[in-house]
Amino acid sequence: MVYELYYWPGIQGRGEFVRLALEEGGAKYIDIALKPENRGGGVPAMNKFLEGPRVPHPPFAPPFLKVGKQLIGQTSNILLYLGGPLKLAPRDEAGKLWVHQLQLTVADLVVEAHDTHHPIAAGLYYKDQKAAAKRRAEDFREHRIPKFFNYFEKVLTRNRTAGPWLVGRRVTYADLSLAQVVAGIRYAFPKASTKALRKHPRLMKLHDAVFERPRIKRYAESGRRLAFNNDDLFRNYPELDG
Known part of the structure; x- marks a missing residue:
């Protein structure tokens, strides 16, 4: 296929x-x-x-x-x-739903990160909503990043199997997605993310473990993985980083 x-x-x-x-x-x-x-x-x-x-x-x-x-x-x-086909989820129904639930929570975090630079309308330019973006970004830095990071750190802590993953002993697509979001937030909010990740060592460990996996590392070094940029979901505007 x-x-x-x-x-x-x-x-x-x-x-x-x-x-x-x-x-x-x-x-x-x-x-x-x-x-x-x-x-x-x-x-x-x-x-x-x-x-x-x-x-x-x-x-x-x-x-x-x-x-x-x-x-x-x-x-x-x-x-x-x-x-299922890529062996990135558990085989049992409960495990599949749990990974899917985690992925949907990651998706919620992605939306909130995007809305820091486009809080009023996606069809407007950032420069047309900078004042609202500053207010939204402050709340994201002070409240939403900690809330999401606390949740994922809790999930990681409660997975008592060996390894850095969210579910069981093997990497799932939710791990890959969570690592991608951490990477994106580190790009967009370098100061705020550094502060937050000090309190969430398991989350940082997951991020590092994903990007050290041989296939992911090879992909990242191939030139096919595009760099983060300010036309993307995660954008680095220093004035939004506090």
């Missing part, structure tokens, strides 16, 4: 959570965002499914994954699907 991943070119965004799972799982996939438009890639290829009149189950937005003739949208839904 060769998967096709569709996402916006030039940014990691929500597509990166899927990429990390595909890389860790050793899957064969085509990253359509990296293909030139004149060779069936880029935004036109994506719009064919988003806007095409003959697509029976169109995705609302990218990322989406093409598996044969099937289209699967929404990051958490894609990862729920991939968890």
Whole structure:
């Protein structure tokens, strides 16, 4: 099976959570965002499914994954699907739901991180909502980062099996996604994240363990993993870091 991943070119965004799972799982996939438009890639290829009149189950937005003739949208839904084939989720139903629940909580944190620089409307430029962004970012730094980090640290502490993972003894897609969020928040809020992570050593250990995994490390060093930038979900505006 060769998967096709569709996402916006030039940014990691929500597509990166899927990429990390595909890389860790050793899957064969085509990253359509990296293909030139004149060779069936880029935004036109994506719009064919988003806007095409003959697509029976169109995705609302990218990322989406093409598996044969099937289209699967929404990051958490894609990862729920991939968890089994890529062996990145437990086999039992309760374990699958627990990992999915953790992934949905990660998704909540991603939304809150994004909304620090776009608190009023996604359609407005950052410069048009800077005053509101400063207020939102202060609350995110002082209250929301600690709340989410405390939760994930608690989950890590209560997993009493050997290893740094959220669930059981093996890495899951939720571990990969959580590490990605920690990396993104470290980029966007270097001062606030340094302070917060001092109090959450298990979370920092998980982040390091994920990015030291051979396949993830090889991917990160390949040039295919895009750098964080200020057109992305996680943005570094020093005035928002306190």
